[in-house]
Amino acid sequence: MAEQQLREKVTQGVAWSMAEKIGSMLLSMAVRLVILRLLTREILGYMAIPTAIVTVLLVLVDGGFSQSLIRSKDPSRTDYKSVFLFNMTIAGVCYLAVVAASPLVARWYDMPVIAQIAPVFYLLLPLTALCAVQNTIFIRQFRFALLSKVTFFASLVGGLTAIGCALAGWGIWSLVAERVITVGLRTAILWWLSDWRPRGHASTQPLREMSKFGCSLMVTDLISNFYNKVPQFFLGSLYPASTLGSFDQAVKLKDMPAVTGVQAVQNVTYPAFSKIRDDRPKLTESYRQVVMIVAYVMFPVMLGLSAVAHDMFAVLLSTEWMPTVPYFEVVSLAGLFYPVAVISMNILKARSTGPLIVRLEVIKKIIMTAIFAVTIPHSVMAVVWGLVAIAFCEMAVNFLATVQFTDLTLYRFVRTLLPVALVSAAMYATVRAVGLLIPQEGVLRLMAEIGAGALSYLLLSALFRLEAFREVVDLLRRQLRKRS
DSSP, rough: OOOHHHHHHHHHHHHHHHHHHHHHHHHHHHHHHHHHHHSSSHHHHHHHHHHHHHHHHHHHHTHHHHHHHHSSSSSOOHHHHHHHHHHHHHHHHHHHHHHHHHHHHHHHHTTTTHHHHHHHHTTTTHHHHHHHHHHHHHHHOHHHHHHHHHHHHHHHHHHHHHHHHHTOOOOOHHHHHHHHHHHHHHHHHHHHHHHSOOOSSOOSHHHHHHHHHHHHHHHHHHHHHHHHHHHHHHHHHHHHHHHHHHHHHHHHHHHHHHHHHHHHHHHHHHHHHTTTOHHHHHHHHHHHHHHHHHHHHHHHHHHHHHHHHHHHHHHHOOOOGGGGGHHHHHGGGGTHHHHHHHHHHHHHHHOOHHHHHHHHHHHHHHHHHHHHHTTTTTTTHHHHHHHHOOOOOOOOHHHHHTTTTTTHHHHHHHHHHHHHHHHHHHHHHHHHHHHHHOOOOSSHHHHHHHHHHHHHHHHHHHHHTTTHHHHHHHHHHHHHHHHH
């Protein structure tokens, strides 16, 4: 019975999380497209550097303790309060440090606007830390429907604010307003909905007990997030802001579906994997099925975006952004490997010790350093291809490390993904063929490409009876039957 309840929670959690992530992604993409039409590549380039800094520092603010609390069997109020005080203290220190350093950063990149927006934009650090415990508690309770609604509402308000500010001519401040209002509103609502408050005793003892695993995760995520932003940090000093804006937006547009799909499953599967980590056969099959279904959804999405990139930019954006198309066509391929890499990392977080994760990160970062050393001095396009190679290497390293904790062999892993990859490749070829048959670019050709791609993918999946297709159909039937 307990196993069935856990499976139901995971299924419902994935459904709600996926609904929220897809809804937020569509909203974010709509806002992004409007913003891109109203703002220049140069302005978006200015925003890339402070955004990269916040991404890295948020890992330091959390310290890995949120995931330690999720993994813990029964955390106490003392544990929660101790983590809360740690998060707020580090967030305050980081905020003061980056605001003080912003004039130096602005001079280094020759972007004075960075110093102007710093005091407001970097409020994201304490605002995020303020609701970290509430977010963790809701995740432990599998209350993903609640988190989904809160996130979507906050994103909606932030997105509409950004569009209004951009129309009013606020420029880069419209982007600052979007991020700060979204995070601030989400934090306020989570505090209102949660009955947890930082009352009672606090101690360093829980932090010391969680530090071995938590600090290992923090170091891992800190290195990972920094390396993910290395291109922005270096390209910002080597190329004009407009070039940085094109590259950064290509990566961001790729991340919307790629990261959305991963987070929708990751937020649910990590606590679920943690609960069954001692049952090796069950963990193995759960791991295989999650990888297969996520690949079945993400492979056609990422290949499809690459195939329709030119027409999508031509129809939805101005000619200002057409130089971004070649970057987006290539970097979308990285989305094929990233979801599988993250799911494999969830297995490692649930089953392995922290030091192993750190060692794996060192190996991956050595590979990344070598790739960046070759590509960054060469050209922006070389960096984009380098990101694809890095995503593949990360997937390979993470999967090979999971072999010792599950019974999923390399042969079975490839056999699981190969049918999905072949059908996705056939869909990609179909989309490109349709583009060649319709010479006039525009809305008609874009819709024809999307329709042909979706239809061919579903027909080929049904024709060859893909296991992933059958699982998805069965899942949908169960959900419809349950609702009726």
